[in-house]
Amino acid sequence: MIERALVIGAGISGMQAALDIADSGYQVLLVEKEPTIGGHMAQLSETFPTLDCASCILTPRMVEVGQHTNIRRLLLSEVTAVEGEVGNFQVKILRHPRYVIEDKCIACGACAKVCPVKVPSEFECGLSERSAIYMPFPQAVPAIYHLDRDVCE
Known part of the structure; x- marks a missing residue:
């Protein structure tokens, strides 16, 4: 059995989840509906409440996700169906050109x-x-x- 995981959404939370799972040795399929990863955080200049630089947090994560050998990104994609049970899911994904x-x-x-x-x-x-x-x-x-x-x- 191939140990792999599916993460839907490549905003900051989805990227961090994908990185954590991939660093644990699992293959990760990261599905994102937009043409790039990063989500809404890419639009921010600072984060609340610390006013840390948003791109200083986000950009290294984006690069890490882009280069991680255990993460496969499916951009411009959406999950259309999920069937099965824990440990044995079948997922249909629609990729847009x-x-x-x-x-x-x-x-x-x-x-x-x-x-x-x-x-x-x-x-x-x-x-x-x-x-x-x-x-x-x-x-x-x-x-x-x-x-x-x-x-x-």
Whole structure:
């Protein structure tokens, strides 16, 4: 029997859970609906109540999750069904396409020029704009662009 675990959500809590499980020797499948890991903490400048630098806490965890050999990330994915019992679950996962060839993306930004459409940036809560082909934020893990098909076809 392969000892493995599924973690749903790659925010700070999901990443820490995945790291703890992976460091214990288990294979971890980390499922995240967004094109990058980090969750909402990536949008914060400080944490409460200590006012610690949010990116100083988050960025090393993101890098560690990205490099951990026991963690497999499934981004742009969602769990659609779970069956079974403790120790023997069967999970169905729906993966959405990124529309960018991940192995060839070097995060140069050239692809963003293909579709010049601009929309409000979700990461910046609508205070700025992003292209239809974009990287969610500069420290995104993985550093791969994503095409928003609803904006540019």
